[in-house]
Amino acid sequence: MEEIKTLLVILLSCVFVDNYVLCRFLGICPFLGVSKKLNQATGMGVSVTLVMLLATAVTWPIQYFVLNTLGLGYLQNIVFILVIATLVQILEMFLKRLSPALYEGLGVYLPLITTNCAVLGVTINNILDGYGFLESMVSSLGCGLGFLLAMVLFSGLRSRINERIVPAPFRGLGVTLIAASFISLAFMGFAGIVEKIFA
Secondary structure (H helix, E strand, O other): OHHHHHHHHHHHHHHHHOOOOOOOOOOHHHHHHOOOOHHHHHHHHHHHHHHHHHHHHHHHHHHHHHHOOOOOHHHHHHHHHHHHHHHHHHHHHHHHHHOHHHHHHHHHHOHHHHHOHHHHHHHHHHHHOOOOHHHHHHHHHHHHHHHHHHHHHHHHHHHHHHOOOOOHHHOOHHHHHHHHHHHHHHHHOOOOHHHHHOO
């Protein structure tokens, strides 16, 4: 029971409290670039979540059973980036074959998952936090769902902004960043709530 409670705290904390986009400000490029349309934002969020889960499932054993065993921990960043790049290439091939519309919609942002610092950040932070394999997978799922939630919410907000008349100095990137800051502030309001619920 205690282990399930711990996993729930990790999951909900990663989705709401430590949201990688809105609180840690990782993965901003696809967040700002692909959030104009709901279907593209959802596709990117699901793709990033899938890559986070796969990357964690591959990098955690590599870290503990290969790099740490051989005393090669200093190669962590290079190895993790190579693993993530390989996984993104595989995902890109599957999307091109299974969902050409989504593949075209994501465009240049799909290969950018390779350099998405949120994916690399999740894999490294799981190691730094000392999580076991199951905890790391739950953390990655939570971070991916948090990324997806941020993308969908921001997409909805941007579609509403596009329907309004925005003063000239705020048009374009200005109003987009202001809207992102409001969503970020709203998510920071969850701090401390998750721990109190499961205390």
